Amino acid sequence: RKEVEQDPGPFNVPEGATVAFNCTYSNSASQSFFWYRQDCRKEPKLLMSVYSSGNEDGRFTAQLNRASQYISLLIRDSKLSDSATYLCVVNTGNQFYFGTGTSLTVIP
Amino acid sequence: NAGVTQTPKFQVLKTGQSMTLQCAQDMNHEYMSWYRQDPGMGLRLIHYSVGAGITDQGEVPNGYNVSRSTTEDFPLRLLSAAPSQTSVYFCASGRPDYLYEQYFGPGTRLTVT
Numbered sequence: 028r029k030e031v032e033q034d035p036g037p038f039n040v041p042e043g044a045t046v047a048f049n050c051t052y053s054n055s056a057s058q059s060f061f062w063y064r065q066d067c068r069k070e071p072k073l074l075m076s077v078y079s080s081g082n083e084d085g086r087f088t089a090q091l092n093r094a095s096q097y098i099s100l101l102i103r104d105s106k107l108s109d110s111a112t113y114l115c116v117v118n119t120g121n122q123f124y125f126g127t128g129t130s131l132t133v134i135p
Numbered sequence: 136n137a138g139v140t141q142t143p144k145f146q147v148l149k150t151g152q153s154m155t156l157q158c159a160q161d162m163n164h165e166y167m168s169w170y171r172q173d174p175g176m177g178l179r180l181i182h183y184s185v186g187a188g189i190t191d192q193g194e195v196p197n198g199y200n201v202s203r204s205t206t207e208d209f210p211l212r213l214l215s216a217a218p219s220q221t222s223v224y225f226c227a228s229g230r231p232d233y234l235y236e237q238y239f240g241p242g243t244r245l246t247v248t
Contacts (some may be wrong), residue, residue, distance in 0.1 A: 070241050125178040128177060
């Protein structure tokens with residue numbers, strides 16, 4: 028069983044739409060959770076850490092449900108510049124496990 | 136701050152050759168790591184280090200060696216390159232006391248023929 032599973036998409040949404048991504052993880056001992064964004068042929072960049080109480084950064088909201096072992100990312104008012112692959116990342120001990128990513132294309 | 140730097144950007148090797156991928160960071164981060172990214176597989180951890188002199192294996196360590204003699208540098212050595220090691224390699228660094236948020240270098244695209 029994979030440590031982290033994500034729906035690969037692709038998600039194609041119009042500008043201004045709201046889109047949500049989900050991710051599940053298998054190890055209940057996992058400690059930290061993150062969303063990264065990766066543009067084509069570039070390195071992953073940290074979008075936001077995910078806190079137990081949920082957290083928001085502008086148009087982005089991240090939620091963590093430890094009981095069900097899933098993490099979510101909500102993007103409101105999508106912009107063309109949000110087009111990228113979004114990676115769910117889970118930290119267990121000193122190791123990190125990445126989902127395969129969810130592809131988002133925002134259409135004008 | 137340059138952040139995390141990696142060299143080279145591109146490399147082509149023949150099967151059996153060895154080489155070292157360089158990684159350096161100037162953020163005084165204790166934690167450094169190497170990943171490979173293959174299509175449909177996501178990033179997978181090869182080796183990591185929690186400080187100078189301390190290294191450990193990740194998910195896919197076979198065929199790779201690392202060392203960490205300084206806080207800044209964390210080179211990855213391919214001992215005898217195989218076509219299965221064709222991939223994009225990313226180095227990252229982070230602070231364990233800051234939720235382990237990691238920052239990535241620009242990557243090295245390696246092809247083994």
